[in-house]
Amino acid sequence: MPFADIVRAAADQFHRDSIPVLRRRGWRPRAIAYDGYGSAAPDRSGVPAPDAPSRDMARVLARMVMRPPNAPSEGPLFQRLPEQLPTTARDARRQAAQNLLEAQRGWRMFIDVPVPHLPVTVHLGAASVQTRADREGYVDVVVRGHGLPPGWHDATLEATGTEPVTTRVFVVAPGPRLGVVCDIDDTVMVSHVPRMFVAAWNQLVKYTSSREPVPGMAQLLTQVLQEHPGTPVIYLSTGAWNVVPTYRAFFERNGFPQGPMLMTDWGPTNTGLFRSGIEHKRTGLRRLMIDLPEVKWLLVGDDGQHDPLIYGEVAREHSDRVAAVAIRRLTPTEQVLAGTQLTHPVGLAPEVRALAESGVPVAAGADGFELARALHPEALAVQPQR
Secondary structure: OOHHHHHHHHHHHHHHHHHHHHHHOOOEEEEEEEEEEEEOOOOOOOOOOOOHHHHOEEEEEEEEEEEOOOOOOOOOOOOOOOOOOOOOHHHHHHHHHHHHHHHOHHHHHHOOOEOOOOEEEEEEOOEEEEEEOOOOOEEEEEEEOOOOOOEEEEEEEEEOOOOOEEEEEEEEOOOOEEEEEEOOEOOOEEOOOOHHHHHHHHHHOOOHHHOEEOOOHHHHHHHHHHHOOOOOEEEEEEEEHHHHHHHHHHHHHHOOOOOOEEEEOOOOOOOOOOOOHHHHHHHHHHHHHHHOOOEEEEEEEEOOOOHHHHHHHHHHHOHHHEEEEEEEOOOHHHHHHHOOOOOOOOOOOHHHHHHHHHOOOEEEEOOHHHHHHHOOHHHHOOOOOO
16 A cells, blocks of 8 residues: 555544544534635626526635634734733733734644535525535535626535534626736745745744735736726635635735635645645646636746746646736745745746747746736736626
8 A cells, every 4th residue: 555545544544533532622613714716607687697507606615624612713813913002011911822822723723633524515696505525624616506796705604513604705707807826925925934844834833924025916916906807816826725814814914915715735645645736736727717718817926936837838738818927036045945946047947938939928027016017018908898
C-alpha cells in the first residue's frame, strides 16, 4: 500500500475516533461557510425564461467541523482596532485576555476535526439541494434553477445537528463580461516569511496587521470594478481553506474588493502526501471557464512561483477566454523568500513562452500602480449585454 494511503487512512481513523470524544465534551458540528459564485439565466424582460432552471447555476462552498459550545464565530479576526481603547488597568487586562482567547483560534483551526459525510441541505433562491460533506467535511455543491438576479445573495446551509448557517453567492449577469482571477500570496499581500512557511504563518499568526498589502493592488482591482460594473473577482490561491477568515479581514482592512476565494486543503490525497498547487490552480481556472462560459478573464498573479506558467498555458489553450495577464514582478528579496531563482530581466521566466505564443496582452510591473499603467484599456474592453 502506498505511504500516502496509509497516512490518509490514519488521518480518517483519527477523525472518526475524535468525534465521539469531542461530543462527550459538549462539542457539536458547525458549518463554516465560504463565499461562492454563480450565473443568472438570460432574461431581458424581467420574467424568468422557461429554460431558466437549466441555464442558471451557483457553486456553494462550506466545511463541516467540530466546535466547542463557546467557540467564537468564524468571522474575520482583528480587522480593526476596538471602538473604545481601555482606560484602566483592569480593562486592559480584560481586553488582552479576550485577544489571547481569540488568537488561540489560529492553531485550533490548524487541527480542525472535520465531520465527514454529514447530510447537508442547501437553500438558494427558488432551489434546494441535498448533499453530503466529503471525507474531509467539505461541501462543494452546484445549485441549479435558483432564479436569482445578478448580484450578491444569501444561501442557507442546514446540516444534521447544527444551526443553520448563511453564506453568500455572487451571481454574475448573463452576456459577455469581464472577470478577474487573482492570486493572493505575493500578489496582493506580502508576509515577509519564506514561502514554505507561509501556510503555517497564516494558520498560527492571525493578526492581519502583520501582513502588508502590495502597493496599488487594491486600487487596480477597484478600478477594474469601477470601469466594468458587475465584474466577478475570484481569488484563486494555494492557501488552505482554514485561513479564509484571515484573508477576509486583510481584504476589508486594506480596501480589496469582495469576492469568493477558491483555496485548497492540506493533507494526503489519492496520489500523494500533499496537494499540487499547480494542479489546484489549473483545475480552478478550467472550472471557472466551464461554470461561467461568457466571462473573459483578466488573470493577475506574480512571478515568484508558477503563475506565469499556469496563466500562459490557459492563455495559449483558451486565448478567446483570456482578456489579459498581469504579472507582478517580485523584488530579489521576495524571490528568495518565495523559493525561486531570480526572474528573467523582462520579468517573465523563459519557460513561460506560452504567454507570448498565445497573443494575449501581458502586463508586468513591480506593483499595482505599474500594472495599471501597463494594462491597456482596450485589452479589457468586454462589452456586456444590457
